[in-house]
Amino acid sequence: MSRITSEQMKIEHQQPQTKYTALQLDYRNLLGACNGKQGARPQNQHCDTRKGDIEITINLIEGDKNCEDLIKCRPDGKIYSDNSSIDHDLNETLNLNLGFLKKNRKNALDVVIQKLNEKFSNKAWTEITMQKEIDKLNTRDKYGFYDVYYQFIVSYLKSKL
Numbered sequence: 693m694s695r696i697t698s699e700q701m702k703i704e705h706q707q708p709q710t711k712y713t714a715l716q717l718d719y720r721n722l723l724g725a726c727n728g729k730q731g732a733r734p735q736n737q738h739c740d741t742r743k744g745d746i747e748i749t750i751n752l753i754e755g756d757k758n759c760e761d762l763i764k765c766r767p768d769g770k771i772y773s774d775n776s777s778i779d780h781d782l783n784e785t786l787n788l789n790l791g792f793l794k795k796n797r798k799n800a801l802d803v804v805i806q807k808l809n810e811k812f813s814n815k816a817w818t819e820i821t822m823q824k825e826i827d828k829l830n831t832r833d834k835y836g837f838y839d840v841y842y843q844f845i846v847s848y849l850k851s852k853l
Contacts, residue, residue, distance in 0.1 A: 693841045694796065696726045704740035706753050711745065720753060738787040746785050749777040765847045769798030800841035801848055804829075822849045 704725035707715050715721040728741030750759045762778055765771050770789050773779040782788045808817055808825065826849050829842045839845075 693843055694726065695837065695840050696724060700727055701725060702727055702730070702740065704743075706751060708745040708747060711747070723752060735787075736790070738790055738793065742787045743785050748781040748785055749775070750781065760843055760847065763847070764851070765797070765801075765844050767798070767801060767848065769794030769796070769801070769844075771797070771844065797841050797844045800839070801845050804845050804849075817852070819853055822853055825849055 701724050704723045705712075705716070706721050706723060709716040712721070723740075725740040726738075728739035729737045730741045734742065750762065752759060762775060763771050763773050763782065771782055772789075773782060804825065808821065812821065826846050829839060829846050829849075832838055
């Protein structure tokens with residue numbers, strides 16, 4: 693959920709290229725991904741670097757399946773799923789609950805919570821207030837980007853509706 697640049701990215705194969713050689717150059721099988729701490733010890737790697745040739749449960753390319761609905765968040769920055777296979781992928785295969793990733797998600801959420809608390813000092817956020825914030829987060833900026841970790845924050849706010 694962080695922003696990547698062409699200098700800090702790699703190409704991920706949704707279906708591992710060692711197992712699906714016919715899909716190696718199929719653009720429908722290719723995703724831009726962060727470098728995932730490439731070169732670090734395996735326990736410190738994440739995303740595609742950690743995944744390697746392991747297949748994951750969620751196919752990120754299938755547009756009919758909204759993976760955001762299958763992944764939940766906690767205010768401490770942890771992401772998880774009630775589906776044990778997806779939860780395994782998040783924690784083991786992709787290693788997405790590394791300390792710094794959880795911290796980054798928590799910090800992004802804390803900024804939004806602080807702004808809402810400042811705006812509504814009684815800390816009683818109405819459904820309309822939260823929906824407006826969700827709509828704002830779901831809007832790209834003038835450069836076509838979403839805020840970093842926006843989906844994590846949206847998921848948290850939706851859980852409070």
